[in-house]
Each structure stands twice: as structure tokens, then as C-alpha cells.
Amino acid sequence: MDVLILLSLCLLSWREVWGQHDHETKVETVKLGEKVTLPCRALSLDNTSITRLQWLYDNKGHHHKIYSTGPKGEFREESELKSRVSLEKNSMLVITDIQVQDEKLFICQVEEQNGKTKESRIHLRVYKAPGEPEITMSETGILVTDDAVQIAMCESKNGFPTPNITWYKNDSPLRNGQDAVQVNSQVTMESSGLFTVRSTLFSPVQKSDVDAVFYCEVSYNLPKGVHMKESQKKNITVYYMNTEVKLFIKSQSEKIKEGDTVELICEGNGNPQPQFTLYKKHNENPLTSDSSYRWNVSREDSGGYSCTALDVENLDTDLKAETEIHVHFLDPPVLSKESPVIEVLGSVLSVSCQANASVQAEIHWRRDEITIANGPFLNISLVDYSNGGLYMCVVDLPSIPVLMHSKELQVIVKGRPHVDVGQQYVEVRNGESVTARCKATGYPLPQITWYINGSEVNAQASNVSNYEVVSELNLLVTQDLINENLTCKAYNELDYNMGYIQLQERPVTTTDFGTSSESGATVVPITNTGSRSEKSYGVVIVAVIVCILLLAILGAVLYFLYKKGRIPCGRSGKQDITKLGDKDKIVVEMKPDSPAEESVLLPGPQEKKQPGDQEKYMDLRN
Known part of the structure; x- marks a missing residue:
């Protein structure tokens, strides 16, 4: 029992101590100059029992008050943070414009009515990415040596916390003390509390280092891990003797053409470079006494060029290099006939296109962006009006796509007009409006007159x-114009031509879309007519229907006469048609909307017959 009581007391004591302090220190990372909000985790869900709350920060083991609240209200305590702190809901501490010196331990203390105290802690960390690393190479050339000499210096400014610098040669890191490499680093704290790091690289120099690339890299810690920035990549100047000279051609394109900018560059394989002289072969005057010569070339610049070098450290060696320049060119094409070319209708047109070029040229004739002939000749036999228009001779060099010229050729076909009226017959009615259209083709451009x-x-x-040219004639048809001709006359200075349109009267049929004008309905004009026999189909159909009706009536009469024996058709006895009364009647009813075959016989009023009656008497009425 005593043991249980002792354990219970220990448990209560542990719970009390744990409730007073949150031993876990949270870490909050914020960028320099930004705002941060620190929560007070010592607060419980029910804050009604709290009598006092205060925010503090720790400076080398000493606590300094920042903010406090209690029965007497809220107080912003005197501190270096006073002008940049405020308290928001749930007693969260807000710090604006974060500085480097704000990297501290912040404590939130809560005192309850029962005298118990709770607190939570947040370690605020500040970061600032350093500036781009700047590399400075040795200002003077470096002779080949096995001793370590200064190669370059690298500097990265205003970082926090302290960044690190690593050196690279041809993308491989250089380590201090490895292969006689020496790296000296220096860290400076600025007045703002930020750090500037400088690093100097010392290394032996070999002839192969003439193409070596050096650069530095600065690495620094951020909330999401380690980040890096690289400096520019630079070479060092290495001095060694010249043993060979080369002459290079630098051009904007692989194949040089007239107007291109070309540069001749003479270069030795040592350092420093020797003194050069550039010549064009068979020309005594030098182009330049410099290592390069640049100009816009023409076809006359084709030929050989040479470069000679004088090395003051190797006077016994004759250093010389040669090269060739070939300048391509293409002149504008020349036509055998000047534009415009006027050809008579039905004649033969032949035009050639030639161009002077540095290599074999390809020639094409185009019209409306379509190639119509390959080669220098454009040949058209039996020229007609469709051959008139704009043609283009295109000349290019397939091996040099940018060299291309073209020249236009305007072809004019001269001849008498050609007339097209579309249709020669138009069916019309009195009072209708018709539109006649006439198109004339020719050169000079024809004029059109209607008659x-x-x-x-x-x-x-x-x-x-x-x-x-196209002309449209709008005409109101009168009775005098029916069966008359419209004449379209097209003429130019060479000749004239005519086209005819006959106005034919369109018969009235049941198939017309409207009725005749006498009935007051609208007449629909018909401008496109087919065969006249096709227009008579309506009349034929009406005649056939009338004949069928007449045959049906005749067939009904003969049928009844036959049934009553009035017509002897092989019967044993003869029957006479006698005068009948009105008692027995047969009515023949024709339905005008039904075919004749469907006519029905309707019986008249029925009276009771005598048993001895053998004959039926009928009165046939129409």
C-alpha cells in the first residue's frame, strides 16, 4: 500500500512539472527583412484561468522582457525589439523587419490563478542568401611553372549564416594541399551583421592550362537545404613559345557570298602571339600588319591569302600559313524580251531567262506561285486570253539557298473580243423582269452595248x-418583246463580236409555281429553261386524266346495260329497255378526286319486291 501511495505522489509531481514547462524547443526560420509570427504554445484551450502572460528572449543566459499582459493591461517592454513587435490574437508575438540580431531564443510564459507557471520556447533562425560570387583572374600572364602562383580570387558578399567557397578547374574541385594547390579564405562581418567571404587560389601552371577554365562556387544553408551559386568561368593567360602559325577564315555562313562580312585571322600556337602580316597572293601591298583583317567581300576578292609571323623569341623560324577564299555570286536575271510583252491572239510566245552566277544556277518560270516550266525558256503555242498575266522568272543556286533573284514578265494578249452570254434561250412571260448577263474577253478591253x-x-x-468585262441588262418583259432577240455587242479597236439571247414565251401549266397574271397571282420568273417538251408534261398529264374519266363512265354504262340484258352478248333471251317508274333507281356516282377505276354504283331507294318478280328494271341516269 505504501508503495502505491509513493508511486501516485511521484506521478502527480511529474504531471505538475510537465504541465509547467514545454521542454521541446521549436525552430522557426525566417528570411532577413521579412515578418514572423510566433505562437504561444503554453496557452491551453481555456484561457480564463490565466492571470499574466509575458514574452521574453534569451541573451547569453539572461532573459529580457518583450511584451507582457495582466490585470493592469498590456505593456510593450523596453528592448531592442520594441519598435518592431506587436501582440495579436491568441497572444501570438509578431516581429517585423527581421534583423540578423533577432536570431535568439524566444520564451512565452503563462501564469495561472493557482500560481502555476507554464512556458514554451521557439528558437528563431535568420537566413540571407549571399550575393553572386565574383571571380577576378590574375591581371598579368603567367609563365609555365611548377611552383604555385596566384591564379584568381573569389568573393561573395552579405550572406547569413557564413557561406563557404569551393574552387573548380574544368569542373573538377580543387582541394587545399592537393597537387600543390593552396586556398586561402577570409571571413569578414559587415556592420549589418552579414558575412563576406573571400578566397584566393594558388596553383602551378602548365602549358595545357591555356584552355583550362576556372570558377568558384559559394554554398549556403537555407530552410530547404544547401544551395549553391557559381561564378563566371574564366581562363588564365599562359605564356609559351610559338612553333606554328594558322590562318582562319571567319564568316557568317559556311559558303561565302557577295556582301558577306569575312574575317581573316592569323594565329600562332604560342603565347604571346608574334607579329603578323596578311597578304593577298599576287599583291605586293599587305592587307594589314595586324593578326586579323575584316571586310565585306565581292567576287573580285576570290583567291589565295597568306599570313607570315615574326617571333622575337624565335627569329630563326619562318612561320607562314595560307588559305583560299571563294566568293559566290548571282546576278539578276535578264529576259530576252522586255516586259510587257504584247502577243496577238493565236500567236507563239517564246521568252528566255539567263543569269550570270559563280556556279550552275537553276531557273524556273512561275505563275500564281505555281511552277509552270523548268529551265530558261518559257514557250506558249497558240496564245489565248488565258495566257495573259504576270509571269516570274526565278533563278537560284541550290548549294547557296539565300542567293535567289527573280524578274517579272507581263504578257498581254491582243485580239478581237470573245462574247459569252451563258444561255441562248430564256422563257419569260408578259410583265416579268429578267436579267441578261454578257461577258466579253479581249484586249484592248472591250466595250459592251445592248440592242x-x-x-x-x-x-x-x-x-x-x-x-x-461583264455587263448586266435588267429588262421588264412586254408582249412586244416576246420571241425577240437581245443582242450583246462587244467591240474594241481590232474588231467586234456579238451574242444573242432569245426571249421565248413560257406556256401556262399546272406545274407552274404561280398562276397566270389574269387570276391576280404572282408570276415567278424563270431564267433557266430546259427542253420545251419537258415544259408540256403538265398538259399531257391533264389530258390523260380526262381520257381515263371518260373511259370509266362509258365502261360503267356498258356494264349496267350488259347486266340488264340490253346488250345481247350470248344470253338466251333478249331484254328490252322499258320505261320505268321512280321506284327502282340506280345512281352512278363519280368522285372527282378519285381515279376512274374507283367509281362506285350506289343503289337507289329499295322497295319490297314481289316473289314472282324475275326482272329488275333500272333507270340509268347520268
Whole structure:
């Protein structure tokens, strides 16, 4: 029993101590200059029992008050944070414009009515990415040596916490003390509390280092891990003797053409470079006494070039290099006939296209962006109006796509007009309006005149092209115009031509969309007619229907006469048609909307017959 009591007391004591302090210290990371909100985790869900709350920070083991609340209200305590702190709901501490010196341990203490105290802790960490690393190479050239000499210096400014610098040569890291490499580093704290790091690289230099690339890398810690920034990649100047000279051609394209900028570059395989002189072969005057010569070339610049070098450290060696330049060119094409070319209708057109070029050129003739002929000749036999228009001779060099020239050729076909009225017959009725259309093609451009019964009428014409004109005549048909001709006359300075349209009267049929004008209905004009026999189909159909009705009536009469024996058709006895009364009647009813075959016989009023009656008397009425 005593043991149980002792364990219970220990448990209560442990719970009391644990309730007073949150021993887990949280870490909050924030960027320099930004705002941070620190929660007070010592607060319980029910805050009604709290008598006092205060925020503090720890500085080398000493606590300094920042903010406090209690029965007397809220107080912002005197501290270095006073101007940048505030308290928000749930007693969260807000710090603005975070500085490097704000990297501290912050404590939230809560005192309850029963005198118990609780607290929570947050360690605020501040970070700032350093500036881009800047690399500075040795200002003077370096002779080949096995001793470590200064190669470059690297600097990265204003980082927090302290960044690190690593050196690289051809993408391989250089370690201090490895292969006689020396790296000296220096860290400086600025007045802002940020750190600037400088590193100097010392290394032996070999001839192969002339193409070596050096750069530095700065690494630093951020909330999401380690980050890195690289400096520019640079070479060092290595001095060694020249033993060979090369002459290079630098051009904007692989194949040089007229107008291109070309640069001749003379280069030795040592350092420093020797003194150069550039010549064009068979020309005594040098182009330049420099290592390079740049100019815009023409076809006359094709030929050989040479470069000679004088090395003051190796006077006994004759250093020389040569090269060739070939400049391509293409002149604008020349046509055998000057544009415009006027050809008579039906003639033969032949035009050649030639161009001077540095290599074999390809020639094409195009019209409306379509290639119509390959080769220098454009040949057209029996020229007609469709051959008139714009042609283009295109000359290019397949091996040099950018070299291309073209020249236009305007072809004009001259001849008498050609007239097209579309249809020669138009069916019309009195009072209808019709529109006749006439198209004339020719050069010079024709004029169109309309005639009716030999009299000229006005119509509107519009140009379609340099060869074609269209005229439309709007006409109200009268009885005098039916079966007359409309004449379209097209003429130019060479000749004239005519087209004819006959106005034919359209018969009235049941198949017309409207009725005749006498009935007051609208007449629908018909501008496109087919065969006249096709237009008579309505009349034929009506005649056939009438004949069928007449045959049906005749068949009904003969049928009844036959049934009553009035017509002797092989019967044993003869029957006479006698005068009947009104008692027995047969009515023949024809339904006008039904075919004749469906006519029915309707019996008249029925009276009771005598048993001895052998004959039935009928009165046949129409």
C-alpha cells in the first residue's frame, strides 16, 4: 500500500512539472527583412484561468522582457525589439523587419490563478542568401611553372549564416594541399551583421592550362537545404613559345557570298602571339600588319591569302600559313524580251531567262506561285486570253539557298473580243423582269452595248480584269418583246463580236409555281429553261386524266346495260329497255378526286319486291 501511495505522489509531481514547462524547443526560420509570427504554445484551450502572460528572449543566459499582459493591461517592454513587435490574437508575438540580431531564443510564459507557471520556447533562425560570387583572374600572364602562383580570387558578399567557397578547374574541385594547390579564405562581418567571404587560389601552371577554365562556387544553408551559386568561368593567360602559325577564315555562313562580312585571322600556337602580316597572293601591298583583317567581300576578292609571323623569341623560324577564299555570286536575271510583252491572239510566245552566277544556277518560270516550266525558256503555242498575266522568272543556286533573284514578265494578249452570254434561250412571260448577263474577253478591253429590235439600250458594265468585262441588262418583259432577240455587242479597236439571247414565251401549266397574271397571282420568273417538251408534261398529264374519266363512265354504262340484258352478248333471251317508274333507281356516282377505276354504283331507294318478280328494271341516269 505504501508503495502505491509513493508511486501516485511521484506521478502527480511529474504531471505538475510537465504541465509547467514545454521542454521541446521549436525552430522557426525566417528570411532577413521579412515578418514572423510566433505562437504561444503554453496557452491551453481555456484561457480564463490565466492571470499574466509575458514574452521574453534569451541573451547569453539572461532573459529580457518583450511584451507582457495582466490585470493592469498590456505593456510593450523596453528592448531592442520594441519598435518592431506587436501582440495579436491568441497572444501570438509578431516581429517585423527581421534583423540578423533577432536570431535568439524566444520564451512565452503563462501564469495561472493557482500560481502555476507554464512556458514554451521557439528558437528563431535568420537566413540571407549571399550575393553572386565574383571571380577576378590574375591581371598579368603567367609563365609555365611548377611552383604555385596566384591564379584568381573569389568573393561573395552579405550572406547569413557564413557561406563557404569551393574552387573548380574544368569542373573538377580543387582541394587545399592537393597537387600543390593552396586556398586561402577570409571571413569578414559587415556592420549589418552579414558575412563576406573571400578566397584566393594558388596553383602551378602548365602549358595545357591555356584552355583550362576556372570558377568558384559559394554554398549556403537555407530552410530547404544547401544551395549553391557559381561564378563566371574564366581562363588564365599562359605564356609559351610559338612553333606554328594558322590562318582562319571567319564568316557568317559556311559558303561565302557577295556582301558577306569575312574575317581573316592569323594565329600562332604560342603565347604571346608574334607579329603578323596578311597578304593577298599576287599583291605586293599587305592587307594589314595586324593578326586579323575584316571586310565585306565581292567576287573580285576570290583567291589565295597568306599570313607570315615574326617571333622575337624565335627569329630563326619562318612561320607562314595560307588559305583560299571563294566568293559566290548571282546576278539578276535578264529576259530576252522586255516586259510587257504584247502577243496577238493565236500567236507563239517564246521568252528566255539567263543569269550570270559563280556556279550552275537553276531557273524556273512561275505563275500564281505555281511552277509552270523548268529551265530558261518559257514557250506558249497558240496564245489565248488565258495566257495573259504576270509571269516570274526565278533563278537560284541550290548549294547557296539565300542567293535567289527573280524578274517579272507581263504578257498581254491582243485580239478581237470573245462574247459569252451563258444561255441562248430564256422563257419569260408578259410583265416579268429578267436579267441578261454578257461577258466579253479581249484586249484592248472591250466595250459592251445592248440592242433590242435594233435599238440600243443602256446597261451597266464592270471590269473583272485587264481582259474581261461583264455587263448586266435588267429588262421588264412586254408582249412586244416576246420571241425577240437581245443582242450583246462587244467591240474594241481590232474588231467586234456579238451574242444573242432569245426571249421565248413560257406556256401556262399546272406545274407552274404561280398562276397566270389574269387570276391576280404572282408570276415567278424563270431564267433557266430546259427542253420545251419537258415544259408540256403538265398538259399531257391533264389530258390523260380526262381520257381515263371518260373511259370509266362509258365502261360503267356498258356494264349496267350488259347486266340488264340490253346488250345481247350470248344470253338466251333478249331484254328490252322499258320505261320505268321512280321506284327502282340506280345512281352512278363519280368522285372527282378519285381515279376512274374507283367509281362506285350506289343503289337507289329499295322497295319490297314481289316473289314472282324475275326482272329488275333500272333507270340509268347520268
